[in-house]
Amino acid sequence: MATPASAGLVACPSCDLLFDVGGMRHGEKAVCTRCGDFLTRVRDDCFLKLQSYAISGLVSLMIACAFPFLSFESSGLESIMTLPQTAQQLYDQGRPDLAFLVAGFIIVIPAAVLGLLTVLSTCIIRQRYYPWMVPVTRLVFHVQNWSMVEVFFIGVLVSLVKIAHMATVVIGISFWAYGAFALCFVASVGNLDRLQYWNELERLAGLKRAG
Ligand SMILES: [Zn+2]
Structure with missing residues (x-):
């Protein structure tokens, strides 16, 4: 490239x-x-790194949504929780607004950002330019601020320390997968240098105009 x-x-x-x-x-x-x-x-190599971290993040998120996140055991009762159930529980308890926000901030928005970054970086690596890349890029830059992946993960770690006194906590595959997803998300957004990105997009647009 x-x-x-x-x-x-x-x-x-x-x-x-x-x-x-x-x-x-x-x-x-x-x-x-x-x-x-x-x-x-x-x-x-920022676009290659961006693409690699975005794809790894998406795969980790799929694993995180498919397997148990945490399981608790107290007084002979065991309950297993998956990642989507964190929002589902709030919905069932009559808080659809909170459920919507939690699902948006920890799953939907970060997944959408990584999905769009995968598409955009793939286009740039293949030296392709399409007019929709400009509004989509603006959307990604705007929406990435609304992801709370790291905040959620740190919140879970803090609550684990507190819950450990009351119940036996077993950490599931999804927990580690979400941790990997959080790291990939931070790494991919960290490789998104705005100036370098817009310069490259402008260069590709110029090449396309020149025919
Ligand atoms: Zn200054």
């Missing part, structure tokens, strides 16, 4: 100071000289 051109001016997201980041090479990072805010990091 061709090295994405990182040419052009970029404005600091915090203080609007303009920088020319053209000529940056693989592994180099640019930060604002006035406020120290992050500008961009150039990596030649």
Whole structure:
């Protein structure tokens, strides 16, 4: 794959100071000289990494939804919970609003982000440009802020420590799969450098216009 051109001016997201980041090479990072805010990091393999992490994340999420997440045993009673049941339980208890939010933040939104990132990165790696990539990319950049994957996983770890005193907790395959999914999600979003991404999209659009 061709090295994405990182040419052009970029404005600091915090203080609007303009920088020319053209000529940056693989592994180099640019930060604002006035406020120290992050500008961009150039990596030649960022789209391949993005695609790999997104696909791995989706596979991990499928495993996480299919197997038991946790099982509790107390006074001879055992209850097994799967990931989709976390939202289902809230729905059954008469809180459809909360159930909708939980399912959205921990499963639907992150899955949609990874699915779209897989499609977008595959198109870029194959050097293809389609006009729908621009609105879809904007949607991904906007929606990724609404994913609570890491927050949910840390919340589960904290509650496990508390529940361990009251019941015997058995951690299921899905728990580890969700942990892998959370790591892949953070890694894929971390490899999504906005400047490098838009530059590459613009370059592909220019190539298509040129015929
Ligand atoms: Zn700045």
